Amino acid sequence: MxxxxxxxxxxxxxxxxxxxxxxxxxxxxxxxxxxxxxxxxxxxxxxxxxxxxxxxxxxxxxxxxxxxxxxxxxxxxxxxxxxxxxxxxxxxxxxxxxxxxxxxxxxxxxxxxxxxxxxxxxxxxxxxxxxxxxxxxxxxxxxxxxxxxxxxxxxxxPAVARWQAFDLEHGLPRLPASQAEHWTPQQLSLERLGAFSVKKGCYPGQEIVARTHFLGQAKRGLALLEGDEMLVAGSDVSSESASLGKVIATAGADGRHLALAVVPLGHDSQRLSVDGNAVRELPVRGGLAR
CATH class of the missing domain: 3.30.1360.120 (Probable tRNA modification gtpase trme; domain 1)
Known part of the structure; x- marks a missing residue:
């Protein structure tokens, strides 16, 4: 041992x-x-x-x-x-x-x-x-x-909850099974992590990833949200009365409730809510790319 x-x-x-x-x-x-x-x-x-x-x-x-x-x-x-x-x-x-x-x-x-x-x-x-x-x-x-x-x-x-929150704060989605096979790398903003290549040879899904990159067709990406209530993956994100996107990953630590959501790029970050509860958008931190 x-x-x-x-x-x-x-x-x-x-x-x-x-x-x-x-x-x-x-x-x-x-x-x-x-x-x-x-x-x-x-x-x-x-x-x-x-x-x-x-x-x-x-x-x-x-x-x-x-x-x-x-x-x-x-x-x-x-x-x-x-x-x-x-x-x-x-x-x-x-x-x-x-x-x-x-x-x-x-x-x-x-x-x-x-x-x-x-x-x-x-x-x-x-x-x-x-x-x-x-x-x-x-x-x-x-x-x-x-x-x-x-x-x-x-x-x-309990520090494991803080670990999960750290991941979300730095743009690493912690995807539950319900969110697998739903999102492209660009929709998950994985370029922030250097997590995919558009130049190497073929791999499953490469054509979609490369086309989105080279034609500038990415229309959605990640937003980091904080709320006063527990947030749940799969919930709708709304701006005023209009549906805006989906929560795809959540974490809670030190009394904070965090989520990553896929939303339109350039969205209005004011008056956001999840399941009717107000949330605040925070900047995604950097430094986790490898």
Whole structure:
């Protein structure tokens, strides 16, 4: 067994909604390049970036952090999506590729609102589950670190709600199952995170993503909202009496109720409401792109 001294100090807490899928084998990087919306070929071994898997119509099935340990070892860190369902869906496209796709239930994910020990920006610290792999998830509002390893599970802590709110404040949608396969990368403003490529070769949904980009057809994007009542994904966002958009992700921490909503670009930010309750629009913070 491994010791985790930070856990006992209360600095480190479990992120139970984060799970791992591992792609391993000679064609792991090639398979990831063909299936996912960001450019894996631009990543050096030991780096990570935001990415996702799309439907053929360019709708986001799942968002994740893609970790390139090597050309033969790719990990997907899923903050929300069901790993078993996603792994099963990906296996349908393996065909003759030399790649194994496995849910790594043996690996545990923890977070801390502290500077990473070693990792910075897109670089990974550590190289295997035994010693642990560390990611820098910090941004404009402060430092954060993620650790993935096969040691003891970190304790649960209410700080996980603060972690989710931090994601929303920086434009990372935490998509519940009800919002999967509904939105394009541009509607989720994922260019803020550098999460998709319009220049690399084909991948599912690439034609829709590239056409929207090059023809300037993006008409909707994310807005960060704050309300005095709990907000629910799927709720309508209205401006006065007119329907404006949809809430797609929510979080609550420290007495605050936050949501990300897909709304028209250039909308009137005055007199907004969700389910009849007034909400305020806040600026989305920067710094979470990798």
């Amino acid at each position: 491994h010791d985790n001294p930070q856990a006992s100090s209360g600095l480190v807490f479990a992120l139970p909604d984060h799970r791992l899928i591992a792609l391993t084998g000679r064609d792991a990087a090639t398979f990831a390049q063909a299936q996912f919306m960001n450019d894996v070929a631009q990543l050096e071994p030991g780096q990570w970036h935001w990415s996702g898997w799309l439907t053929p119509k360019g709708r986001v099935i799942a968002l994740f952090a893609l970790l390139k340990l090597s050309d033969e070892a790719i990990w997907l860190l899923l903050p929300d999506a069901d790993p078993a369902a996603l792994a099963s869906g990906l296996k349908r496209f393996v065909f003759r590729s030399k790649v194994a796709i496995e849910v790594r239930a043996d690996l545990h994910v923890s977070g801390a609102f502290t500077d990473p020990t070693l990792a910075r920006g897109p670089d990974l610290a550590g190289s295997d589950a035994e010693s642990g792999i560390e990611l820098d998830m910090g941004a404009e509002a402060g430092p954060r670190a993620v650790r993935i390893w096969n040691g003891p599970v970190a304790p649960e802590d």
